[in-house]
Amino acid sequence: MSGRGRPEPGTEILAAGALLYTRGPGGLEVAVIHRPKRDDWTFPKGKLEPGEHVLAAAVREVTEETGTRPVLGPPLATVRYQVEGRPKRVDYWMSLVESPGGFVPNGEVDTLVWLPPPQAAARLSYSHDVRMLEHLVSVAEADSVPAILLRHAPAGRKNAWHGDDLLRPLDGHGAADARVLADLLGCYAPRRVISSAAERCLGTVRPYAERIGVGIEAEPAFATGPGVAGDRTEAARRGMTVLLIRPVPMVVCAHRENLPVLLDQALAVLDSDLPTDGWSPPKSGFWVLHVAGGRLAALEHHDLES
Numbered sequence: 001m002s003g004r005g006r007p008e009p010g011t012e013i014l015a016a017g018a019l020l021y022t023r024g025p026g027g028l029e030v031a032v033i034h035r036p037k038r039d040d041w042t043f044p045k046g047k048l049e050p051g052e053h054v055l056a057a058a059v060r061e062v063t064e065e066t067g068t069r070p071v072l073g074p075p076l077a078t079v080r081y082q083v084e085g086r087p088k089r090v091d092y093w094m095s096l097v098e099s100p101g102g103f104v105p106n107g108e109v110d111t112l113v114w115l116p117p118p119q120a121a122a123r124l125s126y127s128h129d130v131r132m133l134e135h136l137v138s139v140a141e142a143d144s145v146p147a148i149l150l151r152h153a154p155a156g157r158k159n160a161w162h163g164d165d166l167l168r169p170l171d172g173h174g175a176a177d178a179r180v181l182a183d184l185l186g187c188y189a190p191r192r193v194i195s196s197a198a199e200r201c202l203g204t205v206r207p208y209a210e211r212i213g214v215g216i217e218a219e220p221a222f223a224t225g226p227g228v229a230g231d232r233t234e235a236a237r238r239g240m241t242v243l244l245i246r247p248v249p250m251v252v253c254a255h256r257e258n259l260p261v262l263l264d265q266a267l268a269v270l271d272s273d274l275p276t277d278g279w280s281p282p283k284s285g286f287w288v289l290h291v292a293g294g295r296l297a298a299l300e301h302h303d304l305e306s
Contacts, residue, residue: 005178013088017045018070018095019136022114028140030120030133031100033065034111040125043132044109045090052257053180054091055302060094065109067102070095071189074142074298077132094136096143098216142303144292146188147244148251149262151281153177155200167221170203177284180304182207185251188288192250194243196222201253208251224257233261240265247291256280263287272296 020031020043034041046061055072063069072095073216080089083183103112115123117137121130153174161168170178184207193209197218209216221235236254243250254262259281266289267274272276274296281287285303289296 007295011086013083014048014054015045015088015090016048016054016061016092017043017090018058018062018072018093019043019068019076020062020068020070020095020097020100021102021136021140022097024114027116028137029114029116030136031066031068031097032113032115032120032123033109034113035108037108041123042125042129043092045092045143053184053302053304055184058091058093059187065106066112067104068100070097072187073146074139075300076136076139079128079132092132094140132174139297142292142297144246144290144297145249146190146305147247147249147266147289147291148185148188148190148286149259149266149281149289150181150185150204150251150253150286151256151259151283152196152201152204152253153181153284155203157288166198169199174200174203174283177304178204178207181205181284181286182211184302184304186211188247188249190251192248193217193250193253194219194222194250195253196255198223198225198255201255205251205253219252222252222254222258222262224255226228233258236261237265241269244269244291251286256283259287267296270294270296272299274299277301 010135021195022029032041033044044062058072069129073096076092076094078089078091079218080087100114117133121133124130153170153176155168156171181204185291193205194216194217195205197220202216202218205216218238220237236258246267270291279301282303288300290298
């Protein structure tokens with residue numbers, strides 16, 4: 001919760017949260033919390049702990065304050081303001097809640113109410129929260145599902161491995177990254193785990209697959225590099241297209257060489273002109289495509305240093 005990890009003077013305070021929304025009998029409702037210490041009405045959020053990833057912080061803070069563990073949807077807004085002379089940045093995500101409940105008053109939040117947007121706007125204490133709510137209402141018509149494109153974790157030096165390159169495993173750094181990724185992937189709750197047939201990709205998603213109790217779908221078309229016969233670009237494009245025809249929450253682990261192919265094909269299938277900012281995922285980095293109604297609703301990217 002807030003209050004942890006005091007920043008040095010002049011440094012930016014980093015925080016994260018989510019707007020929880022549900023679809024009640026009367027339509028859209030959002031969760032608004034009351035904080036007795038400040039006597040304000042706002043949305044759940046809190047500061048990042050030292051070394052904590054922004055995705056993990058958003059999930060942890062919302063869980064602590066509301067009793068609901070959110071599944072992150074599209075990024076909603078980044079809010080900046082001053083706190084005692086220091087700049088503060090808060091990143092928010094949308095989060096659809098199927099079955100609201102579980103709130104217990106705690107030291108930071110004594111009341112949580114689910115309200116239709118007009119009543120929520122009237123209750124909120126801050127104008128930037130009202131603007132975020134207006135944006136949520138404008139984009140929440142079609143619920144989205146995440147399609148995550150992940151580059152495999154570190155697997156040592158290619159020229160130091162003398163066996164079949166498809167069997168090259170993660171190194172110690174890569175194995176540690178895979179454990180961290182299991183937490184971060186869980187923020188989006190993908191249910192389907194798809195991977196290049198290369199062991200370095202399989203090993204990257206194995207901790208997450210084991211955590212949720214599903215098998216990894218090894219896809220030969222997504223493999224690349226030494227030991228892989230022929231150009232698999234067209235097969236990779238076809239495979240990506242098939243995955244997006246009826247998308248479910250998924251993660252696809254592949255390689256530096258073919259992730260651009262998969263991303264470009266996904267953007268083409270989803271008829272998207274959203275900018276990619278020229279970002280290329282480092283090892284263990286990933287894109288999150290939020291797909292709604294056959295279109296790309298939002299695009300974000302993360303690495304383990306975020």
